[in-house]
Amino acid sequence: MIPPRSAGSARVVAGSGATVARVYQALLTRRYLTSKIMPLLAAVAVMLCTGMVIVVWSVMGGFLNHLVNSGRVLIGDVVIEWPNAGFPYYGDLVKRLEAHPMIEAAAPAIVTYSLIVLPDNRKEMVLIRGIEGESFARVTGYESSLWWRPIDEPLRKDAKREDPRLDAGIKGILTEVLENGRSLTVPGPVGGERLPAVVPGIEVSGFAARRSEGFFEPRPRLVQRGSSGGEEVLSIFLPRQGTVTLNLVPVDSQGRILDIASVTLRVANEFHTGLYEMDKKTALVELGELQRRLKMDRATRIVPPERPGGVVERPDGTESFSEGFEGIGVEPARVTTVYVRGRGEANAEAVASAVGEVYREFAAAHRGEVPPPGTIDIRTWRDQNRTMIAAVEKETGLVLILFSFISVTAVFLVLAIFWSMVAEKTKDIGVLRALGASRTGVAWVWVRYGLVIGVIGGLAGGAMSYAIVTNINDIHEWLGEAFGLYIWDPRIYYFSEIPARFKWLDASVVAASGVVSSAVGALVPAVRASRMDPVRALRFE
Amino acid sequence: MSTHPSTISMPAGGVEASGGGGAIIRAESLHKTYRLGRVDVPVLRGVSVGVARGEFVAILGASGSGKSTLLHLLGALDRPDRRSGSSIVFDGRELVGASAGVLDRYRRFDVGFVFQFYHLLPELSVVENVLLGAMVAYGRLGYASRRRALDERAKELLARVGLGHRLRHRPAELSGGERQRVAIARALINGPRLLLADEPTGNLDRATGRTILDLFSELHAGGQTMVVVTHDEATAERAAGAGRVLRLTDGRMEPAPGGSG
Numbered sequence: 001m002i003p004p005r006s007a008g009s010a011r012v013v014a015g016s017g018a019t020v021a022r023v024y025q026a027l028l029t030r031r032y033l034t035s036k037i038m039p040l041l042a043a044v045a046v047m048l049c050t051g052m053v054i055v056v057w058s059v060m061g062g063f064l065n066h067l068v069n070s071g072r073v074l075i076g077d078v079v080i081e082w083p084n085a086g087f088p089y090y091g092d093l094v095k096r097l098e099a100h101p102m103i104e105a106a107a108p109a110i111v112t113y114s115l116i117v118l119p120d121n122r123k124e125m126v127l128i129r130g131i132e133g134e135s136f137a138r139v140t141g142y143e144s145s146l147w148w149r150p151i152d153e154p155l156r157k158d159a160k161r162e163d164p165r166l167d168a169g170i171k172g173i174l175t176e177v178l179e180n181g182r183s184l185t186v187p188g189p190v191g192g193e194r195l196p197a198v199v200p201g202i203e204v205s206g207f208a209a210r211r212s213e214g215f216f217e218p219r220p221r222l223v224q225r226g227s228s229g230g231e232e233v234l235s236i237f238l239p240r241q242g243t244v245t246l247n248l249v250p251v252d253s254q255g256r257i258l259d260i261a262s263v264t265l266r267v268a269n270e271f272h273t274g275l276y277e278m279d280k281k282t283a284l285v286e287l288g289e290l291q292r293r294l295k296m297d298r299a300t301r302i303v304p305p306e307r308p309g310g311v312v313e314r315p316d317g318t319e320s321f322s323e324g325f326e327g328i329g330v331e332p333a334r335v336t337t338v339y340v341r342g343r344g345e346a347n348a349e350a351v352a353s354a355v356g357e358v359y360r361e362f363a364a365a366h367r368g369e370v371p372p373p374g375t376i377d378i379r380t381w382r383d384q385n386r387t388m389i390a391a392v393e394k395e396t397g398l399v400l401i402l403f404s405f406i407s408v409t410a411v412f413l414v415l416a417i418f419w420s421m422v423a424e425k426t427k428d429i430g431v432l433r434a435l436g437a438s439r440t441g442v443a444w445v446w447v448r449y450g451l452v453i454g455v456i457g458g459l460a461g462g463a464m465s466y467a468i469v470t471n472i473n474d475i476h477e478w479l480g481e482a483f484g485l486y487i488w489d490p491r492i493y494y495f496s497e498i499p500a501r502f503k504w505l506d507a508s509v510v511a512a513s514g515v516v517s518s519a520v521g522a523l524v525p526a527v528r529a530s531r532m533d534p535v536r537a538l539r540f541e
Numbered sequence: 542m543s544t545h546p547s548t549i550s551m552p553a554g555g556v557e558a559s560g561g562g563g564a565i566i567r568a569e570s571l572h573k574t575y576r577l578g579r580v581d582v583p584v585l586r587g588v589s590v591g592v593a594r595g596e597f598v599a600i601l602g603a604s605g606s607g608k609s610t611l612l613h614l615l616g617a618l619d620r621p622d623r624r625s626g627s628s629i630v631f632d633g634r635e636l637v638g639a640s641a642g643v644l645d646r647y648r649r650f651d652v653g654f655v656f657q658f659y660h661l662l663p664e665l666s667v668v669e670n671v672l673l674g675a676m677v678a679y680g681r682l683g684y685a686s687r688r689r690a691l692d693e694r695a696k697e698l699l700a701r702v703g704l705g706h707r708l709r710h711r712p713a714e715l716s717g718g719e720r721q722r723v724a725i726a727r728a729l730i731n732g733p734r735l736l737l738a739d740e741p742t743g744n745l746d747r748a749t750g751r752t753i754l755d756l757f758s759e760l761h762a763g764g765q766t767m768v769v770v771t772h773d774e775a776t777a778e779r780a781a782g783a784g785r786v787l788r789l790t791d792g793r794m795e796p797a798p799g800g801s802g
């Protein structure tokens with residue numbers, strides 16, 4: 001006899017139909033997924049779309065991050081600036097800043113422009129920064145930016161170890177050059193005398209050529225020698241034999257332009273931040289030297305005689321001709337800029353706020369002699385580079401939008417695949433309805449199916465993109481070696497490597513979007529399935 | 542012919558239920574019209590039928606007579622025409638006009654369907670096909686709590702229909718008769734009070750069809766209420782051996798010869 005219904009399968013009373021999640025949905029999802037090739041193709045489509053967006057986001061994000069950090073190398077977190085005329089008592093300001101708990105270090109500097117005359121007589125307009133090597137290094141990544149130094153390990157792409165800095169034969173020279181760079185001085189011709197020197201960005205002179213492996217090597221340049229001097233090839237290593245001439249425009253404390261000053265300085269080293277604009281358009285000079293040349297150093301404050309050349313009666317009653325200017329005090333040295341570095345991982349905006357607070361106290365202590373708090377510029381590194389950062393951010397957003405539009409195809413792909421699968425499974429839907437499955441329950445089979453495909457595709461896309469992003473330079477290198485396909489040329493981009501950065505949060509957002517997209521793609525076919533007339537579905541041929 | 546002494550009175554033009562257990566389902570004045578383009582095609586024209594508890598009713602009719610439509614209405618897979626005065630009462634509950642949720646529950650627990658073309662899901666194994674009805678009927682927790690009992694019942698049902706050794710096979714690996722036996726086991730998994738079979742032997746050879754009818758006879762002997770629709774006189778006669786035969790012609794039920802089924 002046919003067995004009676006077991007006691008365990010007691011009749012379910014009204015209300016049980018409200019439960020949507022049922023075992024058959026999970027079973028069908030699993031079986032449909034493993035018995036058909038089309039859902040796997042849909043999962044591959046989701047994987048490729050999510051993977052593509054994550055890779056693009058990682059590369060663009062890494063690019064932006066690299067740009068920002070490169071720009072930050074020679075700026076620190078916050079900049080206090082009073083251009084041209086500068087402000088005095090900066091030593092006191094630095095002391096006050098460094099006493100603040102949020103501030104790690106501060107460094108005075110002068111920022112001005114100069115026409116630089118290079119060894120091959122080319123003239124370039126550059127930004128000159130007068131700095132103290134030691135204090136500047138505490139605030140910024142200056143020391144690590146000095147390019148010429150002895151190294152033991154080659155750059156990642158320099159498999160043949162061709163970087164001249166690896167050459168043990170010139171290790172002594174490079175060590176000295178590194179020391180010169182740190183102090184922004186070079187040894188003088190006699191004794192232990194040190195002469196002020198300049199450290200230009202490595203792209204300024206053109207005497208160092210960047211190789212595709214990412215390192216620089218000195219290169220000869222053709223030099224024009226005046227109208228009748230002809231041409232000669234100049235082959236020099238700039239930090240050993242190079243000199244440059246800076247043409248500076250001094251401004252007095254009232255902002256009046258004084259006589260142009262020309263100074264010829266030897267090159268101590270070259271710096272490399274990775275940011276082309278900075279490496280091409282900036283040169284660093286020892287602060288004291290720049291103050292002297294710009295007449296911003298400490299000086300005697302004078303007043304002109306009332307009657308120059310006139311007769312002056314002395315206290316003892318004798319008379320003489322007046323001798324000239326009379327000193328009435330001291331004009332303190334000035335700087336235009338103070339760079340500030342926050343303590344630890346302090347937020348730049350918070351540091352800027354602390355700096356503003358310190359500056360108010362400083363201005364109160366030197367009322368009338370320093371710019372009032374409301375007028376001086378206090379900006380974060382992001383504010384300083386906002387044009388560039390905003391441009392790259394916009395570009396990143398634009399690229400992401402474009403790729404997201406492309407990824408919308410995944411939705412339609414899932415929709416198309418599911419539409420045909422629903423058609424193929426029409427009889428199954430009829431059977432489910434005949435067995436008592438609700439419309440919602442049938443719809444959930446397909447939405448759940450879409451979600452599972454989305455999860456598989458999203459996770460696979462995340463894993464794929466992680467593998468690509470973390471090995472992007474190796475992949476790029478392999479593409480170059482195997483197919484001659486070099487998409488990222490460091491000679492063009494001025495980064496030796498593709499600056500990708502995998503962010504778990506971003507990747508999770510994209511993967512989750514992939515899951516949602518799949519569910520959305522499955523929604524329309526799911527509604528279609530749920531609205532199917534069961535009788536027609538069972539008769540479907 | 543009917544061996545059940547008691548009858549339930551039916552309206553004129555209808556067919557009374559007969560049997561000792563009272564009518565489990567009673568349909569009155571069923572009208573169903575399909576629309577083909579701009580033309581209305583009436584399929585059922587005022588059909589009334591009652592089925593008593595434990596009764597075996599065979600509905601015989603030519604192709605297009607409306608017998609499958611009648612079965613679909615009795616099983617709440619379809620609804621009769623609106624405002625036609627149709628009524629289907631199952632175990633004292635009116636199904637016409639009932640909510641979708643009520644009808645879903647009716648199909649889960651009160652009726653079982655057997656189709657001509659079996660309609661097994663090809664991706665599922667034999668035992669999974671049988672359990673599908675239980676999976677649909679119970680929520681996740683409900684199913685989990687009954688899992689062992691349901692598994693046992695599915696295996697017992699399959700053993701009874703002679704497929705105890707093919708639990709893990711896929712439908713594609715079975716013959717037509719075996720597939721139909723799996724479909725019968727599936728229809729019985731939730732212990733329905735009414736089994737509806739639509740041309741259950743229509744796709745089988747005569748010998749295999751006989752084994753299926755034997756199975757139905759056995760079910761009926763065990764107290765199962767059944768309605769089988771068929772176009773085949775021989776099948777109807779086999780069913781008539783255990784119960785009643787009703788004739789459906791052109792959307793109308795013919796009066797039973799001699800006044801009874």
